[in-house]
Amino acid sequence: MASTYTVTKEQILSISGVDPQKCMRCGKCSATCPSYDEMEYHPHQFVAMVEKGEIEKLMGSPSIYKCMSCMACIQRCPRQVEPAKLVEAIRLGVIRQQERNHLKPDDIPALLDPELPQQAIVSAMRKYTK
Amino acid sequence: MKYSYFPGCTLKNKAQELDRYGRDAAAALGIELEELPQWQCCGGVYPLSHDEIAIKLSSVRALAAARDDGTALVTLCSACHNVIKQVNHDMQTDDYVITRVNNYLAEDGIAYNGETRVLHYLELLRDEIGFDEIKQKVAMPLKGQKIGAYYGCLLLRPSGVMAMDDPEHPTIMEDLIAALGAQPVVYAQRNECCGGYLTLEDESIPKKRAAAILENARAQGAETIITACPLCYYNLKKHADGTGVEVKYFTELLARALGVKEGE
Amino acid sequence: MQKIGVFVCWCGSNIAATVDVKAVAEAARKVPGVVFSADYQYMCSEAGQGLIKDAIKEHGLTGVVVCSCSPRMHEATFRKAVQAVGLNPYMLEVANIREQCSWVHKDMATATEKAIALMQAAVAKVTLNTPLTAGTTPVTKRALVIGGGIAGMQTALDIADAGYEVDIVEAKPTIGGKMAQLDKTFPTLDCSSCIVTPKMVEVGQHEKIHIYSYSEVTQIKGFVGNFNVTIKRKARYVDEAKCTGCGACTEKCPSRKAPNEFNMGLNNRTAVYIPFAQAVPKVATIDPEYCIKLTKGKCGACAKICEAGAINYEAKDEYIEVEYGAIVAATGFEMIDVSPYDEYAYTQSPDVVTSLEYERLMNAAGPTGGHLLRPSDGKEPKTIVFIQCVGSRESCSSGEMRGKPYCSKVCCMYTAKHAMLTKDHYPDTDIYVFYIDVRTPGKNFDEFYRRAVEQYGVHYIKGAVGKVTPEGGKLKVQASDLILNEQLHIDADMVVLAGAIEPNKSARPLATMLTASMDTNDFFTEAHPKLRPVESPTAGVFLSGMCQGPKDIPETVAQAGAAASKVIGLLAKDHLVGNPCVAHSDEWMCNGCSQCETVCPYGAITYEEKEFRMPDRTTKVRRVAQVNPAVCQGCGACTVTCPSGAMDLNGFSNAEIMAEVDALCR
Known part of the structure; x- marks a missing residue:
């Protein structure tokens, strides 16, 4: 799904506070990512693509809903690039637009499991909606 | 020893055992965990974006309440702990966040600058009791x-x-x-x-x-x-x-x- | 009245493009005392120097100011020039209008104004300058080399071969260092001990070299040409003069649980031990932590078996003082502790090893007799994963940094070596190397690495390892392959970590004793990174090997020889011309407070009781400061500390400095 308006590289850098130029292309983020196989674009690609300005492609990818925010890439990056913050910024670039929530409150009842902790619902709402 | 306690929403609901056993054990160890009189959901996840302010407000309210009570704030749920501890760190180090959060909270008469010590229950066991x-x-x-x-x-x-x-x-x-x-x-x-x-x-x-x-x-x-x-x-x-x-x-x-x- | 000449250099366009040099020369003519001024394209050239010399002769100049680059560049050049025509070299001042002016300003008007102010300050100072004459000090013709690895050994041999006495102080019981622990060396694959042990023997037998093994430097006093060094000879409980190195004691010793340092703790040794067969000196040492006699008072097995009667349980640490003319730091390196990188499970599985441990596992004299067997179960590994840059090339922007910001330089090559040697012995082994970049700048280095890929079929993967999970006797490796854009999952039998190189822990306290500077990573700093690479900024202190930065064996040996040649150049002199800019004390003003003595980093100040004839014709004994000009380095710490203004520094007197400041503030 193409986005309705443009989010610039500068906005992503500002929202995330990340400087992709600190990346030395070691691949540690993608080596440590537990969600790697679920993603179309992988953590190291988020860094490289943001640096190149390919924001649109990332905004259109389901990968932005696959990050678990486990912070393994943030913790283990030897250059303190913090790739997960770019994933978050790109996702916010999408869901902050009107009618672009990834998850709607109406969707939730169908997803519920009696044992599911509230924490999961709150977290998902925080990550996927505005 | 007395501490403010932030249970969080899940511990009031699906994870009542985590909470109950935690309170019973604390009592047995001579620890007084006083639940904050009012608390709101921590938000579940710490926002990884630099410009999210509103999500942090509930954590800051809890932190300010513990400060006013003169006690350290104890958490038990890992998620609440992560959010509150990171927000507290922001309130100690990040001028952007400090200014904006305090602007929001001024109406409630709250001014907070990271004074509260945040402890996870495990840290309470290790560092306070031993x-x-x-x-x-x-x-x-x-x-x-x-x-x-x-x-x-x-x-x-x-x-x-x-x-x-x-x-x-x-x-x-x-x-x-x-x-x-x-x-x-x-x-x-x-x-x-x-x-x-x-x-x-x-x-x-x-x-x-x-x-x-x-x-x-x-x-x-x-x-x-x-x-x-x-x-x-x-x-x-x-x-x-x-x-x-x-x-x-x-x-x-x-x-x-x-x-x-x-x-x- | 001084007659001063001012010479303004253009430095090509370096100065002249930003500073109006003609305006500076013109302004100089208006300064009282200045009788001549000129500007010229390159004042440091023969012609430029000629200009200065001619002006001195023609105008009878008594002082000279050169407005040019930093005095660190050409002060010596200009001092020699004025001396050639009979002017005292200390009647010359350099005003730095390049580094401190033209290079840091863009606007010509501002830069010119500042250049004029700097010129005026220099004129004010030279007006008060007095001719100074340097004294000389004799040179002690003996060198100290700290560290007995390949760097220290090579430096010592080269100095000794030139005919000078050399002492090596080595902390371990034997010389040989890390090179003695290596199996083969890249890129030639010659056996490391086969080339290092002859060097060790040569050092041990050289009539000009004395080895203080199992010893440490504890204090250094003095200065270039005249160092006084205290060496602690740790109690080894074995008389070196009597021990024949027969090894009978090591066979009888019942305490067999001490970790064997030489094998990186992969096996144990006895409490009384000789580190390895070719140790120099080949004498036993008792480890007091593990010796039963020394810890519990019982045993004495080694003393009973020793026919030479060399064992002495009563031995104590001894301190000796020796004089040296030059000191060489050759303290070497360690591999960092890799346990903070526990995503690689080093603390969780014995089959995750460091490269240095792997080196021992491949070595015929190692714990497995040269058979590559994994530590957990003694089986031959079939799949081995090598992880590069463990702790190297990490960002230093955060206080949380686990590793080092620099490239450790030797890991790419030794890993290629490990891979090929493993394939040579066990051809059906599957080997993966995860790298960020493969860095092989060196003669025959890239060819060596390519051989690993093309002839040996080692899998080089551009990517990182994120996690190693020991499970069911395997090491589950999760990694990225950036070229194929895949996450890999490899079941490995061994994982080898190429940990970052760091300076030996003894380097920092040694640098403090030497007043030698270090960088933030605790590598010694060279006097100039390009032009004086083996000298420390501290006179008489030289650098050899890894203590200055990561380097391989050929580079280390080359640098060791270079350091030796600098030492020889120093020791060849009978006398050193000193620095006349030393402190002196006005005894009448000195109040005897001792503050200067306390701050002096060189121990140049002492106090004496002296008789003074007072104005009322009585005699009074007063305690006053005395400066030893041979020891004083002219740092000026005493002059700023002295509360009564009695201390002053030749060439930088309080009056001269104040005149400069006044001129700048005018």
């Missing part, structure tokens, strides 16, 4: 039990802010397990993610993660793994059948060892 002291108070040692600690992500990362333990080589839960008389089992997957909130949309991911974690724990000899996080507990327990590994809250084992678990 594992040696706990060892003395163990009434029913968990002799012969092989227990693996499951840290997950939120207790340890980002380590510079959480500062609970070494992010790759933590020992706080293993030391607790040993103090309770059981045998700690170290396994590499103990600080890898359980799949977290993705479970809501797509259960296949937590299923794979849980399998990797549980298999690793089992292979290294663990019969039980313990956690401080209701979501980890859910994701792991759901897929633990047939693995030979039991999933428990750490407070349950603590309460049992201290002899204050109901029905025992």
